[in-house]
Amino acid sequence: MGRVILVALLVCLSAAATQVRAEDPYLFFTWNVTYGTISPLGVPQKGILINGQFPGPNINSTTNNNIVLNVFNNLDEPFLLTWMGIQHRKNSWQDGVLGTNCPIPPGTNFTYHFQVKDQIGSYIYYPTTAMHRAAGGFGGLRVNSRLLIPVPYADPEDDYTVLIGDWYVKSHTALKNFLDSGRSLGRPDAVLINGKSANYKRPLFTMKPGKTYKYRICNVGLKDSLNFRIQDHPMKLVEMEGSHTVQNTYESLDVHVGQCFSVLVTADKAPKEYYMVASTRFTKTVLTGKAIIRYTNGRRGSATLKNLPEAPVGWAWSLNQFRSFRWNLTASAARPNPQGSYHYGKIPITRTIKIVNSVSRANGKLRYGINGVSHVNPVTPLKLAEYYGVANKVFKYNLIRDVPPKKQPVELNLAPNVVNQTFRNFVEIIFENHEKSLQSWHLxxxxxFAVSIEPGRWSPEKRRNYNLLDAVSRHTIQVYPKSYAAILLTFDNAGMWNLRSELTENRYLGQQLYVSVLSPARSLRDEYNLPDSALLCGIVKDLTKPLPYSI
Structure with a gap:
């Protein structure tokens, strides 16, 4: 009997040891990036395809999955992808921006390897090199909750990704030439929904009567905020940019560039076809994209423009909608604890950084800047220069100050814009928009925590109006004309991180900076070493690799 018990005990211990050693699941992808002819507006143009698809493939993952994605660049110029909203804990090497990564040369490949650690939600990926985003190469990235962690709503019948965005008929090379010559991009030509124009007559999605569906709506465009609505169907907001929200119902949603919202829609109307609509906001000329949703028992061709919902007018409406967004404090996070267990409103602020965006000229050409500096990407990525100990040969830290000059300079300073940030400090960032156009920022x-958006200029007294209880945790924030926005966060993720305008023209022409967050311990507990597969370029290409971090 004792021997049987001993054997059983050893089996249990062996099983426990196996569970401890078990790694989180791996997802493997191979992507071929090519040019191809696309005609979203009926005019053939050169697009960027991923595995022959425009838009690119949807990545469907689950919290803690390891993603291994081998990208073959078959274009005629360097290429990079960024995974917007994926936090890359301790691993800015995978961020896919020119401040951290050498671009993938033509005819070669690079393997991204990152973990969607402790995240859920709806995200996007897109190219960060040149003006490639204007040609395609973008797509959706889902991070589903583990079965262990319940979501605060019943499982939907199906889960749909809706990519909305403005679009130009001109090629991405022509648009790049405009910007390089000092000209603006001008007005887009249309709004697309999943790469289709308003003239596309086939249903993009179908719904069974009585069933509820999840729609992940993301703005993958270049410059315009879009209002999204579904004919005769209210939308229950359940998630935005990785956070469960209080489940308010909306007739329409303003989705600014780079932002994602997840809504639930119930098929409880007459069985026929309905339009989903995305139209530009805050523009003199309104561009509208449409796509068809069909009930499975609905008649084809039954969609009608009658009772097509109108978009709201003015940015005050949009501001009030922002104020209605609330973090769901009782919902579980990606880890088994409630979202509201982190009391951000009780943490003392250690530093306040004010960001003022401006448009000006440098060397006679159009440029955009932050606090008087218009960012320029050096040949050697900033993170590589820092890691190899040659930062002083590539850039200077802290060209801008936490409090910008009261008057923005007429001529912007062209230089790499890098701000030092103390590891684990709790910081307040103020985005102040003095322009007449809306701004959208991503970190x-x-x-x-997006604690406030208000008209006017910021002052310390405005902290009295902050939402210090249930502001939504997210990674983008819009700033309305002549207004400011305030965010709070702990800089606890070591690396070199990009703070940028999501308006592609602004970003390309310098409206971005990098935040260097160094761990004093130089420990693997805080940051991963440079991957062996990392591409090297610039002055570090032939240097001896630094000693790796240790435990």
Whole structure:
């Protein structure tokens, strides 16, 4: 009997040891990036395809999955992809921006390897090199919750990704030439939904009567905020940019560039076809994209423009909608604890950084800047220069100050824009928009608490109006004309992280900076070493690799 018990005990211990050693699941992808002819507006143009697809493939993953994605660049110029909103804990090497990565040369490949650690939600990927985003190469990235962690709503019948965005007929090379010559891109030609124009007559999605569906709506465009609505169907907001929200119902949603929202829609109307609509906001000329949703028992061709919902007018409506967004404090996060267990409103602020965006000229050409500096990407990526100990040969830290000059300079300073940030400090960032156009900002590597958006200029007294209880944790924030936005976050993710305008023209012409977050311990507990597969370029290409971090 004792021997049987001993054997059983050894089996149990062996099983426990296997569970401890078990790694999180791996997902493997191979992507071929090529040019191809696309005609979203009926005019043939050169697009960027991934495995022959425009838009690119949807990545469907689950919390803690390891993603291994081998990208073959078959274009005639260097190429990079970024995974917007994926936090890459301790691993800015995988961020896919020119401040951290050498671009993939033509005819070669590079393997991204990252973990969607402790995240759920709806995200996008897109190219960060040249003006490639204007040609395609973008797509959706889902991170589903593990079965262990319940979501605060019943499983939908199906899960759909809706990619909305403005679009130009001109090629991405022509648009790049415009910007390089000092000209603006001008007005887009149309709004696409999943790469289709308003003239596309086939249903993009189908719904069974009585069933509820999840729609992940992401703005993958270049410059315009879009209002999204579904004919006769209200939308229940359940998630935005990795956070479960209080489940308010909306007739329409303003989705700014780079932002993603997840909504639930129930098929409880007359069985026929309905339009989903995305139209530009804050523009003199309104561009509208349409796509068809069909009930499975609905008649083909039954969609009608009658009772097509109108878009709201003015940015005050949009601001009030932002104020209605709330973090769901009782919902579980990606880990088994409630979202509201992190009391960000009780943490003392250690640093305040004010960001003022401006448009000006440099050397007679159009440029955009932050606090008087218009960012230029050096040949050697900033993170590589820092890691190899040659940062002083590539860039200077802290060209801008936390408090910008009251008057923005007429001529912007062209230089790499890198700000030092103390590891694990709790920081307040103020985005102040003095322009007449709307701004959209993204910070890679982090989620932050969007505690306030208000008209006018910021002052310390405005902190009294902050939402210090249930502001949504997210990675983008819009700033309305002549307004400011305030965010709070802990810089606890070591690496070199990109803070950028999501308006592609602005970003390309310098409206971005990098935040260097160094761990004093130089420990693997805080940051991963440079991967062996990393591409090297610039002055570090032939240098001896530094000693790796240790435990």
């Amino acid at each position: 890679s590597g982090y989620s932050f």
